[in-house]
Amino acid sequence: MIKCFGITFSIHPLFTIMLLLSIITGYFMEALTLFGIVLIHEMGHVAAIRGFGWRLKIVRLLPFGGVAEVEELGNVPAWEELIVAIAGPLQHIWMIGLALLMKACGVFDPVWWDYFIQANLMLGLFNLLPILPLDGGKVMQCAVSYLLPYHRTIRVSIMLSLILSLIVVGVAIHEIALGRIQLSIAVVGVFLLVSNWYAWRQVPFHFLRFLAVRGERGSILIHSGTLAQPIVVTKHRTIEQILKLLKRERYHLVYVVNEYGKIQGVLPEQRLLYAFFYEKKQGSAVSELFM
Known part of the structure; x- marks a missing residue:
């Protein structure tokens, strides 16, 4: 764990493994760029969290984004949670705009800027998938909470996330079977599947916290x-x-x-x-x- 500016950061083992593999395979610069993009993405969430006065516990950095864990859980207005969720993906817009400007001005290697833009698009769009704990999953859960009782909202959003996680894993396995290696997608899919299975088992605790406040x-x-x-x-x-x-x-x-x-x-x-x-x-x- 690393503490900086009063924020505790935790790097997930998957990210650590990816960085080590990048050094071995000669793609360290690309991995470092990805790490920077993920960090800026999460700082967007942190800025919104602090703007609303939420209590931030820890920021966990993952290969496809991150998770900012807070004390608030269903006891704040849904629109606040919605803004916090989209604050991360919004960072990719200005980063892509900056990259296009720098590339047009001939600053640095254009090949690197192309990778920077591609990585931003990939991370931004992937995080908008309606799967918890991705930002799109949180947006989906907020929207459902306006229609259904909160206990049912938790169950529906997690069940949908489980199904979509299985689809992600299935697509990755299909690509591997065809010889188009998508091991990274398979790993992320399995991570999302395990995370949501754990979240499903924690539904009673999640609901109890909601009732407590x-x-x-x-x-x-x-x-x-x-x-x-x-x-x-x-x-x-x-x-x-x-x-x-x-x-x-x-x-x-x-x-x-x-x-x-x-x-x-x-x-x-x-x-x-x-x-x-x-x-x-x-x-x-x-x-x-x-x-």
């Missing part, structure tokens, strides 16, 4: 003024089941009805969160909150 987020929505979205359930629904219906960008009032559709009570979402965390009634029916 939901009370604070709900208070912010109330103080700023918001339209409440109703959740209508029967009295037999458990508190945990109802909390899985919460949407990230909405404040909810829970209407409990009987079998005839008559409203038996209305609960703010904070009441259910209190019962979940402090009264340990995760599996209890919501009707118990009226007793």
Whole structure:
């Protein structure tokens, strides 16, 4: 790990292996260029993260980009997360523009500028694929969170990422079988597949973190003024089941009805969160909150 300007950087073993292979094969300059591009890409994320006042834990540098790990997880507005996600790919635009200008002015070797432009296009477009933890995957997850409850958003986005990761690996294997070596794509595909499999197993923890800060987020929505979205359930629904219906960008009032559709009570979402965390009634029916 390396600490610079108050930021902790971690270089993934895949990147280290790639740099070592580049030295052996005589492509060190190309690997160093790729490293610089990835670093600038991640600094775009870091600038947006610090601009919003998020708490940055570590920046992990990968061969195809990087991952800026933060404390915030589903407890900030989705539009902030969207801006942070696209701040990285946006860096490739000015880098390509600068390369075209330098090449036109005859500064340095034009062959190197061609590689620089190609590497920027490759990394920028690849990172826009809707696969977590790529930037495109984060954009996809933000968009889905406006349509679905957050618990379902997590599951859908990770499941889609798993499927697309398998497709990436399948394409790479197909290319290898035809003699067109795409080992790097296969390695990246496997990495994405493993990452999303791990993320799938962590869904309960991810959702629990979301609920842990939901009370604070709900208070912010109330103080700023918001339209409440109703959740209508029967009295037999458990508190945990109802909390899985919460949407990230909405404040909810829970209407409990009987079998005839008559409203038996209305609960703010904070009441259910209190019962979940402090009264340990995760599996209890919501009707118990009226007793």
